[in-house]
Amino acid sequence: MRRRYQTEEDLQNERDVADALERHYGLTAIKLPDNSRADFLMHRDGTATSVVEVKCRNVSSAKYETLMISRSKYYALLDWADRGFKAAIAVRWTDGIGVCPVPVEHTLGTGGRRDRGDALDIESVVHIPIDQFRMI
DSSP, X not given: OOOOOOXXXXXXXXXXXXXXXXXXXXXXXXXXXXXXXXXXXXXXXXXXXXXXXXXXXXXXXXXXXEEEEEHHHXXXXXXXXXXXXXXXXXXXXXTEEEEEEESOOOEXXXXXXXXXXXXXXXXXXXXXXXXXXXXX
16 A cells, blocks of 8 residues: 555645635535545535645745646546536645636646655646636
């Protein structure tokens, strides 16, 4: 089994983003189990409307031209969309929160973290242009 790197602080950061999405869109966010391949199910009055993958970055939205996300996570969001849900990626940068619906224009590549010495951190990724995100 692969080591889990997500900390309680990471989970709180995700929840903070979900809280902002709730306020902005008038929805309620429910944390999904790890095997769901998305972070939150969003609903209004008990009717599920969408799923969101949340990313928290410690840089401004202008630092990079694209957001890099695991290809498997992106394709999992496409699977949710195929099942009738709206799917989105929400990113908290140091200068705000951006939301991008999926599917979206993107390119494929290889990338990931190299600072943990974990060979499994390098994988197929999707690069989404930052201009595809709408700041809320």
